[in-house]
Amino acid sequence: MRTARAAVLAAPGRPAELREFPVPAPGPGEILLETLASEVCGTDVHLRDGRLARVPYPIIPGHVSVGRVVEANDVARDAVGNPLAAGSVVSFFDVHATCHSCYQCLVARQPNRCPSRRVYGITYSAEEGLLGGWAENILLLPGVRTVVLPGELSVDDLIGGGCGLFTGFAAVDRAEIRLGDSVVVQGVGPVGLAAIAFARISGAGAILAVGEPRARRDLARRLGADESLPLAETDADERVGRVHAATGGRGADVVIEASGNPQAVPEGFRTLRDGGRYVIVGHYTDAGSVPVNPHIDVNRKHADIRGQWGSEFHHWTRALDTLVRYRQRMPFADVIGRRYRLEEANDALDDVEALRVTKAVITP
Ligand SMILES: [Zn+2]
Ligand SMILES: [Zn+2]
Structure with a gap:
């Protein structure tokens, strides 16, 4: 079976280390990506330091990422209805598995506080698979809100903004x-x-x-x-x-x-x-x-x-639409300070922590 390398945070307070994972064939409703870029942000520094509660170490960090579709199993459209196929360049909403049936989702209408929600690169364990962006491949589970990048947007336009x-x-x-x-x-x-x-x-x-x-x-x-x-x-x-x-x-x-x-x-x-x-x-x-x-x-x-706790999918799509329309006034690609290989993940974290770069990007 083919394998993919990933940078893993094995335990709080430990530096990132490289590990190999089997690359699965995507099941029904799943999409396998080849990672093009994944951001590094302050949250990742907190994850390395162990300052976030309920993180299921070991984890593959990387919550906002862009990838090219290797294989989409029984998925022909993205989350907003555009055609999606092998070769499409996509990003995805890192929040997954919001239940749409709990009190927060249905009554309070605050799905960003849904207790069932999982987040790629933060609340998925590396033992559950390639569910973080600091890896050569990412597996998108059924229901992950995936969006084909509009042609006007470059990978850097999006990843330079990152989760921010x-x-x-x-x-x-x-x-x-x-x-x-x-x-x-x-x-x-x-x-x-x-x-x-x-x-x-x-x-x-x-x-x-x-x-x-x-x-x-x-x-x-x-x-x-x-x-x-x-x-x-x-x-x-x-x-x-x-x-x-x-x-x-x-x-x-x-x-x-x-x-x-x-x-x-x-x-x-x-x-x-x-x-x-x-x-x-x-x-x-x-x-x-x-x-x-x-x-x-x-x-x-x-x-x-x-x-304001994080964002919801409507923020995500509206932010992208706004970025497409006003990208000349929003040079987020210029926010990228440096690109790092997977084996340089600790350098990226050090540089973000010391404010030497504003946005660090992992390009496996
Ligand atoms: Zn819910
Ligand atoms: Zn982030």
Whole structure:
């Protein structure tokens, strides 16, 4: 039987290692991909460090990936009805097995909180097969929402945005940005950059980004921020002052927290105007607690605080459609800092952790 190499995180706190897996013939409803690219993001660093709960190590990481169809067994259309066949270049929604029959799915209508959901590259064990992107092949199980990449989009357009593209889109959706709204984006990693880009084409007014390092702030400007404020050379009072100066002294209509740093949250409240909307999306792992004053920050401020956990399939397809239409204004391919072979997976993780690259990509 043919085998495929994969980078595996065998246990929390251990570096990635190469392993070989048998390549299965796809069963009914399954699709076998040859991997073209898979992203590396902050979540993968957390996975190596063991900072995510309920991860079934050993795992093959890689949740957002692009591949070429080797064989599709009894699948002739993608999730939005376009023809799919051997040779098609596809990506897929990493969230799988949402049940559509539990309380969260049916009544609360929050399928992103469905307890049955599984995520490629995060909650599938390597013992279950090639269900992560850092591998020469990926097996798409029945029901995985697969989409043939529109001809206008390159692999890099999508993978340069990575999962941040969809999470950032979901955060902007959650913020319900109105034409002319001033927006502060805290954090200029992939989620923050995507939030800036989608806020810009949503018709936001002033957009201010806050974060490090400088290369990412430059990308923030290219993707639509009017101003990008450094963390290193300013203190919170100065940054809050800048936001108030740019918003007539009121504070921002919308603040999107995409930094993952708990310290950003008290500052976010201070930059938010009375009655503004604060979307917290950057805390995919538990990085600790911070004090919030219920009177000043929330009640008297009449603040509208919204959490956003990952994304849903409709965010995923709408983000892709938007990227096709506005790709000239969204140069996500330029966010890619470096490409790494499978055997360089630890270098990729080290570079992402040290912020040496904004988006790292595994090309097996
Ligand atoms: Zn469910
Ligand atoms: Zn990711």
